[in-house]
Amino acid sequence: MLKTIKNDEIEYLAKKIGLGENKKPNHEVLLERFSNSITNIEKLVSDELFSEIFAIIDSKYVVFFYKMKEERKTHYDFQIYIKDLHTKNFNTVAHSDVKICPKKMKIEWIETEHKYKRIGFAGLILKCAEYYCANKGIKKICGDIHQNTPIGVENLVSFYEKCGYSVTTDKKQFKKYL
DSSP: OOOOOOHHHHHHHHHHHTOOSSSSOHHHHHHHHHHHHHHHHHHHHHTTSEEEEEEEEOSSEEEEEEEEOGGGOOSOSEEEEEEETTSTTOOEEEEEEEEEETTEEEEEEEEEOGGGTTSSHHHHHHHHHHHHHHHHTOOEEEEEOOTTOTTOHHHHHHHHHHTTOEEOTTSSEEEEEO
């Protein structure tokens, strides 16, 4: 399922992200960029890689959830991508792999692209995962705290706690009940 937006919302988004560098009206530029992104997603779906696509559109960013088809699954079920609507090619801002179990989503990892680090995009991935879970009846989000994280275990623990997740005393796992 892909959330659709109305023309007045598109105009609002275009003005919000300031698409004025083009001679076309802002809403036409945004529509063109968004249309290209949808075309790319449709190619992925037609290639039968994914069985479900779910999108959340926010003023400057779009979050896509790609659900892997059963026969194409690797170690994860879903990929979550945040794309920057203000860039020409919708640059990837952050992404994550997740596994869906009955009533539970397991975050395998979250990665933020270098130029977007320390702005809140990893937290946005978690918020969007929570939104998705709430819509699908999933009651718990959890994951492992990677001990070799480049930001350090203490910083990663602090991040999850700041996002409302509880961390085990051995600092190896995090979880949140929705």
